[in-house]
Amino acid sequence: MFVKARGHAAASSGVSPVWTFPTWRRKLTFSSRNPLLLRLFSLKEWSYIVGCNPEGIVAKESVKSQEFRVPFRDVDMHGEMFRSSYVVRAEEAVTEFWRRRKPQKDDPFFRIGKITCTFHSALKLGDVVQTHIGVSKIGGKSAGFLVHMLRGNEAVAEAEIVWMACDPESKEPVALPEDLRDWLYQFLD
Structure with missing residues (x-):
């Protein structure tokens, strides 16, 4: 490409x-x-x-990166950020990504199907981190998002979050609408 x-x-x-x-x-x-x-x-x-x-x-x-500073509440007694906080920050990045799109009346309900996180190096109290997000995959009934966390030029962690599309009432899996798929393809890595 x-x-x-x-x-x-x-x-x-x-x-x-x-x-x-x-x-x-x-x-x-x-x-x-x-x-x-x-x-x-x-x-x-x-x-x-x-x-x-x-x-x-x-x-x-363009997907604007988000920046955050590791707060005191997210560090353990050794000064390193809790591993669960990486997932929370990744979910926040996906939420900000979705704010780019106006909700449509035919949008499905989404639930998390899978979250994986790969850690490269620990974040310390006060570190400034940039998160970059893109769409990693688009399936028939799901979409995957890849969140990269960087401290300067150093890769700190990568999180992949897969969202499953469901019917709002029955919560059964449904296909992604075509307009939503088209919108997501703009950000496909």
């Missing part, structure tokens, strides 16, 4: 369009004149991109 970057210095100066390929840790970019030249963007420029082609069809959707 390649995307012509908008607003990038090289693209706006008329020198050469820049194409991007999103990865889970950082965005790799290369010039269309020299596709082997790779440059790493900083994590501040993180964005999720819908599929495009090098002919210039572009549809880009």
Whole structure:
């Protein structure tokens, strides 16, 4: 999946369009004149991109990262953040992600089907953490969200949360509506 970057210095100066390929840790970019030249963007420029082609069809959707500071209530006697707090912060990031979309009358009820969390390094009291979120998978009756937690440029944890679509009254699994699936595809990693 390649995307012509908008607003990038090289693209706006008329020198050469820049194409991007999103990865889970950082965005790799290369010039269309020299596709082997790779440059790493900083994590501040993180964005999720819908599929495009090098002919210039572009549809880009940025997901703003959230930032939080590890509070005293979330640390143990050794000064490290409780493991359950990582899941809470990941759920908060998914909730903020959903605020981007206005509720529709045909939206299903969602329940959590699965939560997994991979820990890379411990967070300490007062650490500033950025969370980046994207859609990891879109199934027939579920959607998965991947939340990356970073301290500076260091990966701290990754949480995957899978939401199951259910009927609001019977709570039985139902298929995701097409308009919701289309909206989620904008953020697919």
